[in-house]
Amino acid sequence: MKKGFLIDMDGVIYKGKEPIPGAVEFIDKLRGENYPFLFLTNNSQRTSRDVCYKLRQLGFNVDDEDIFTCGMATARFLASKKPSGTAYVIGEGGLLNELHKVGYSIVDDNPDYVIIGEGRTIMLESVDKAINMVMNGAKLIATNLEPNCPVGNGKYRAGCGAFVAMLEFATGKQAFSVGKPSPVMMRMARKTLQLTTAETIMIGDTMSTDILGAGSMGFTTVLTLSGVTKEKHLTQYAYSPDFIIKSVNDLLTEELFNSVLHRQNEYVPSGL
Known part of the structure; x- marks a missing residue:
């Protein structure tokens, strides 16, 4: 079964004006090993080309087609x-x-x-x-x-x-x-990558949007603690991600990466 990734951006692959350590290498890994991926953002201010330009300036090997904004989802839904x-x-x-x-x-x-x-x-x-x-x-x-x-x-x-x-x-x-956690945007993003529900993995830093939306759709969910949601916040929610990681740098470890691909052995980083 092929697998693909929906990836939030701010707090997941970059923070402010700097890429999160390991994020560039993680995207290179997905590209090099032919795992389809799509960046999801709830910010409708910029076009996909504008967002792509910013990511390229940070060192990411991405194209306009790798970006999916809530503005895109809204327009397509209304049309x-x-x-x-x-x-x-x-x-x-x-x-x-x-x-x-x-x-x-x-x-x-x-x-x-x-x-x-x-x-x-x-x-x-x-x-x-x-x-x-x-x-x-x-x-x-x-x-x-x-x-x-x-x-x-x-x-x-x-x-x-x-x-x-x-x-x-x-x-x-x-x-x-229409934006995250709406099933409208989540379903559109999945279909854009031509994936089934079981083939889709969501990586995000916010429980109330990324994890709630993807989990409700039945996607594999990976929460990274490098952004909005912190360890102390996790007890506030009645739902939980399938995996919790410190940052996407953890996914450069083959053992963890394969566990996420096959949705096996929930991973929680040491110290949590």
Whole structure:
């Protein structure tokens, strides 16, 4: 049985402006041994090409096709439900570009959907307009529901979920979210690699998105403690990953790598 990998990025293969030790070598291993992989991100700000450029600058041997964003998942989902639809968007270039790719028009009046993505320059005027559109019948879509995003040095900024919550409270309408842990994005990513459920392995650093989403789909789940979720957080969850590692550097060990491939002998690093 072939196996393939869905891999989160921030906190898994890089942190800030530096690759996590062993991450470049791990991706080289997957490439060299012909294991298909796809990077998943809940950030809709950048296009896959922009993300690929950043990874290449960090030393990763990747192509545009190796990136799958929640903006891509959102655009494809909406196109499957209402081809050639219209949308009012609070977000940035990556999301807008994906919507244009699937034939959507970005409008300022009477849209089919109001779509909320990440943005560093969100204006209250735009939020007010979105509220009125939803109240008048537009459907509310979230690229993801993450409440905040780490920006380095222990600091955070408001995430897409924070703005979505404001619109939900103001309109009384619940948003439909396409990004992790939604099965929509997880299923699309799996199908992109042409894998079955049993062939899919998810590596992530966040229990509430990566591990919850992949585990709910029946994928093999690998939690790395190099990012958001730490050892002290694990008791908060009623679910658990199949494997817990310190970082992807651990997966350069053949014994562990093979255990993950065959979903055998749950691995927990020494000291946990």
